[in-house]
Amino acid sequence: MQRKAFSPYWLLVPALTVLALNTFYPVIYSVCLAFTDWNWGKTSNFVGVKNFISVLTKPQYRGAFLNTLVFATSAVVIETMLGLGLALAINGITRGAGLIRTILLLPLMVSGIAVSLVWKVLLDPTQGVINYFLSLVGIQGPAWLGTVPTAMPSIVMIDTWWQTAFTFIILSSALKGLPAEPFEAARLEGASAWQTFRHITLPMLKPVLITVIIFRTVDTLKVFDIIFGTTGGGPMRATEVVQTLAYQTAFKFHRFGESAAISVVFSVIILGLCLAYLRLDTEEGDAS
Amino acid sequence: MKPKFLPQFGRYAVAVTAAVVSFFPILWIAMIALKERTDAFAIPPVWFFNPVWEHFAKAWTTSGFSGAFLNSVLVCAIGNVLAFAIGIPAAYLLNQRRTPGRKAILVWLLISYMLPEFLFVIPVYVLYQAIGLYDTVIGLALVYQIFTLPFTIWLVRAFFADVPAALAEAARLEGATTAQIIWKIYVPIAAPGLAATAILNAIKMWNELAIALALTFDRAQTVTLAVAGFRGYASIDWGAMAAASIIVILPMAFFAILAQRHIVQGLSLGSVK
Numbered sequence A: 001m002q003r004k005a006f007s008p009y010w011l012l013v014p015a016l017t018v019l020a021l022n023t024f025y026p027v028i029y030s031v032c033l034a035f036t037d038w039n040w041g042k043t044s045n046f047v048g049v050k051n052f053i054s055v056l057t058k059p060q061y062r063g064a065f066l067n068t069l070v071f072a073t074s075a076v077v078i079e080t081m082l083g084l085g086l087a088l089a090i091n092g093i094t095r096g097a098g099l100i101r102t103i104l105l106l107p108l109m110v111s112g113i114a115v116s117l118v119w120k121v122l123l124d125p126t127q128g129v130i131n132y133f134l135s136l137v138g139i140q141g142p143a144w145l146g147t148v149p150t151a152m153p154s155i156v157m158i159d160t161w162w163q164t165a166f167t168f169i170i171l172s173s174a175l176k177g178l179p180a181e182p183f184e185a186a187r188l189e190g191a192s193a194w195q196t197f198r199h200i201t202l203p204m205l206k207p208v209l210i211t212v213i214i215f216r217t218v219d220t221l222k223v224f225d226i227i228f229g230t231t232g233g234g235p236m237r238a239t240e241v242v243q244t245l246a247y248q249t250a251f252k253f254h255r256f257g258e259s260a261a262i263s264v265v266f267s268v269i270i271l272g273l274c275l276a277y278l279r280l281d282t283e284e285g286d287a288s
Numbered sequence B: 001m002k003p004k005f006l007p008q009f010g011r012y013a014v015a016v017t018a019a020v021v022s023f024f025p026i027l028w029i030a031m032i033a034l035k036e037r038t039d040a041f042a043i044p045p046v047w048f049f050n051p052v053w054e055h056f057a058k059a060w061t062t063s064g065f066s067g068a069f070l071n072s073v074l075v076c077a078i079g080n081v082l083a084f085a086i087g088i089p090a091a092y093l094l095n096q097r098r099t100p101g102r103k104a105i106l107v108w109l110l111i112s113y114m115l116p117e118f119l120f121v122i123p124v125y126v127l128y129q130a131i132g133l134y135d136t137v138i139g140l141a142l143v144y145q146i147f148t149l150p151f152t153i154w155l156v157r158a159f160f161a162d163v164p165a166a167l168a169e170a171a172r173l174e175g176a177t178t179a180q181i182i183w184k185i186y187v188p189i190a191a192p193g194l195a196a197t198a199i200l201n202a203i204k205m206w207n208e209l210a211i212a213l214a215l216t217f218d219r220a221q222t223v224t225l226a227v228a229g230f231r232g233y234a235s236i237d238w239g240a241m242a243a244a245s246i247i248v249i250l251p252m253a254f255f256a257i258l259a260q261r262h263i264v265q266g267l268s269l270g271s272v273k
Helices: A003-008 A011-031 A052-056 A059-090 A097-109 A114-122 A131-138 A148-176 A181-188 A195-222 A225-229 A244-251 A257-284 B008-034 B054-061 B065-094 B102-114 B118-130 B138-143 B147-158 B165-173 B178-189 B191-207 B210-215 B223-229 B238-258 B260-272
Strands: none
Touching: A003 A059, A003 B118, A011 A257, A011 B065, A011 B102, A011 B118, A011 B147, A011 B238, A052 A059, A052 A257, A052 B138, A059 A097, A059 A148, A059 A195, A059 A244, A059 B008, A097 B238, A097 B260, A114 A148, A114 A225, A114 B008, A114 B223, A114 B238, A131 B065, A131 B223, A148 A225, A148 B008, A148 B191, A148 B260, A195 A257, A225 A244, A225 B210, A244 B118, A244 B210, A257 B118, B008 B054, B008 B238, B054 B178, B054 B191, B054 B238, B065 B102, B065 B138, B065 B147, B065 B178, B065 B191, B065 B223, B102 B147, B118 B138, B118 B210, B138 B147, B147 B191, B147 B260, B165 B178, B165 B210, B178 B191, B191 B210, B191 B223, B210 B223, B210 B260
């Protein structure tokens, strides 16, 4: 009796209702839609797995999935390493740490669309200040967002500017929370800075690192704003990613069935990654 | 003693470089927004100038911009009220380990948070067209619960975990109801954490693009979309566009400065627990 009084389950009912409405309805609807040729017209025919075959075989679609993978992998690797490096360097600072932290936090507050506009201005081939700085040291800067070889690296760079604060903040908090004793012991045994990092800091940070990496992975896979805002997927589809493709297929070309198929395949990939992460996390031992 | 990987001087060099790289792009856009048209893109750049405010006036009076700003404020406010009203009781219950199905619900929250936007935007678009929620502030605040609610529950739960359980037990023995325990004990003690959660929610909703793009048109256009609109003009007015960007950045930058410590705590807690 006592136990029952302690867990009033109805407290969860509103949350579960909203959650169910917000996930089950759209997911089921999208999955059904993915098997049709609906294009915002009156008719909608069942077409079997045709849309899924298109997603898996059309070069344009495969290209978008590949671009997404390339973008996510590069951005996550760079942002994690940079964030970790910054956290290690800046954590030892005593004066002005609060101010530095606040300034580093700023890019994270900026909307993706404003980030796009800012960087379009900075990276403009003729009027941009980046190419002006490069010209001072005798380098002829490229049309960053305008040519195929430089477009995707530019987007990765923009994302790095925008999101590294996230990895930095979390890894920096995690570093502060590490116990001092192992470091003390390493110092007494005369371990080098690198050895200490490799054998003490890194293993202790591992659970947080995994969390940071999975959050950044999902977020970068879902990239939309900074591509919509800068290149729109161009030049010549060099920066077209899954979410811009799904958006255009549905809201520009009105092929809702195909767009749904793209998103369903994409969700399965993301979900698979999440499950892999949860396994990794529980293998760590203490699942909170 | 934590090990020193860098001498103190090196640490400051890294910190200052990172701060300059982080701040310069925003500063540069602010400068363009304050420069005369002729100075804005002069090569070499004009570093010192008399600021003019006409671009801000122009951006603000551009058709629909101030309305979009108000819409975004409303979406953030309504979205947060909904998330807390629904999320706080759920967080309280999910903080208690004996709640049945606790783990499954937490995983469900995580999955909801991670769904790609265009998976749910099309069904919601069709539904909203049918029931009249398309292009409304309320509709947007409701659909934003797909990420706001899981985030709120996840974070508030972590903050509730720091509230001493003995306080609740004592209140329970004195005959307090669950609602009283939540509102009189948990909420006041976790208040700074709740504030951080509200700010992080507001930042996410304020900056959201994909969903707003698909589910609003004109009446409920958000400020992010209004800024995006500046790209579309045949001859781009860079001064007004830069000013619009600064207007959309300012409120969130203000939050970042005001509540840096709490935001950092909220972000870390969300990922570590």
